């Protein structure tokens with residue numbers, strides 16, 4: 001299996017080469033040359049596998065240049081009981097009474113070290129990066145900006161790994177106590193937390209300035225692990241297969257082949273749902289992929305109208321489901337590539353239109369969104385999140401976080417009789433105790449296994465919003481081959 005660019009200007013490259021990239025050399029996004037196909041017989045043959053075994057089975061279709069025994073080992077290390085609270089790694093939880101029309105269940109993607117779904121991809125990426133770097137005598141210094149979740153998932157996945165260091169910038173005094181404790185309590189030598197005097201955008205600008213300086217980047221072996229990284233996208237496909245298998249365990253054997261389920265995905269950068277799109281394209285019987293947006297509903301508008309009009313930071317609202325506060329969905333280019341018949345010329349023309357006019361008009365393709373790709377979409381608001389957290393707790397006794405609540409709210413609008421609706425649970429409610437309290441009056445403390453987190457000593461370097469100081473800091477601490 002080789003990987004190409006959506007814009008057609010990159011030589012085909014193997015998985016281990018693109019794992020360290022994200023963006024293709026021509027500015028497009030990296031995609032598999034063809035989507036590997038699996039049959040119902042093959043999927044049925046995976047029913048007895050545990051999560052790491054299933055991950056290796058699916059990832060072996062993509063990481064064809066990593067020997068299978070090694071891939072087995074990487075998946076075993078990534079999805080271990082030491083890192084995930086649930087024995088199943090990804091548990092399914094039916095929400096009794098959540099809808100009068102059909103059954104809604106949660107797919108638990110936040111059992112990992114940072115209590116959010118980013119761990120599902122990052123844990124695999126951490127193992128795979130260390131493996132690939134060691135085999136090519138390379139090193140990688142990850143530089144990133146975070147306002148919370150992505151940074152901690154990267155740090156927990158890469159802590160203690162050989163050949164890798166993490167330089168994570170966060171805005172001073174702007175993260176929750178929980179998020180600060182989670183990141184700053186790490187003691188590994190290769191993790192560097194830098195609290196910048198400023199807001200998230202200042203951190204982001206520093207990262208952009210350093211990543212854009214090619215000489216500095218090369219000298220210090222800098223890289224990123226953002227949501228366009230194809231290693232992350234490939235690892236996220238696994239839980240769609242897993243959820244289908246667990247949902248159909250209770251279906252009579254003769255009715256399992258082709259048994260359709262739908263998924264609802266709380267979305268921001270379109271990474272999670274893109275993995276579902278690829279799983280469906282591989283042959284998994286997914287009826288609908290329902291995109292749930294919050295008030296930042298650029299993607300919902302696109303799937304309802306056929307016009308994609310990204311917004312700037314100034315027009316992006318700060319909401320109570322903050323990890324979805326995104327108005328420019330980096331991964332959408334991969335979906336539009338498929339929509340336009342995987343034709344790099346048509347894709348490039350669409351992005352040219354975006355540069356010229358600030359929008360892409362695909363109204364002519366609108367009927368195909370649902371007919372061919374099964375995509376539906378909806379929007380949720382703060383009031384919806386509060387009402388949904390409250391009603392789910394009242395009817396099923398399950399507490400959900402605000403992002404998952406966006407998902408359940410939209411799932412209720414699209415659930416169909418006889419088709420199980422699986423909502424991806426993207427974070428644990430303990431990370432968002434205020435809205436849970438507002439909705440239910442329940443005061444959530446720390447999860448038991450993290451009870452002492454807030455009391456641990458914290459390690460962070462405070463820095464002015466100063467590019468020169470940051471350069472010096474990184475240059476003196478970057479791991480070199």
Ligand SMILES: *Cc1c(COP(=O)(O)O)cnc(C)c1O
Nearest residue numbers: 267268269270271272323426427
């Ligand atoms: C990142 C994130 C999302 C959005 O996922 P995308 O892949 O960016 O669409 C949703 N919920 C939570 C909790 C997240 O951390």
